[in-house]
Amino acid sequence: MADLVAPVRVSPLIKFSRWSLLLLGVSYGAIRYSSLSKKENxxxxxxxxxxxxxxxxxxxxxxxxxxxxxxELARAAGVEPLP
Structure with a gap:
């Protein structure tokens, strides 16, 4: 089998940025959903x-x-339609 290479260590700055943007996106989505649901109601x-x-x-x-x-049906049948 091929030898597996150890995974690369990710910079703490990149990890922090990823988590920050994820939380920012979730909070934006929650606020946007709340706003849109009020309008829709x-x-x-x-x-x-x-x-x-x-x-x-x-x-x-x-x-x-x-x-x-x-x-129209009465006229077609030859009957006087009711008023």
């Missing part, structure tokens, strides 16, 4: 309010289209 509240309005409009539109379809 505000957007969800707004969308929930708009959803109620949108659902009412969609229900009205669906009812109107159903009445039009029934009237």
């Amino acid at each position: 505000a957007n969800r509240e707004i969308e929930a309010k708009q959803k109620a309005i949108r659902d009412v409009k969609l229900a009205q539109e669906k009812e109107r289209l159903a009445k039009e379809e029934l009237a």
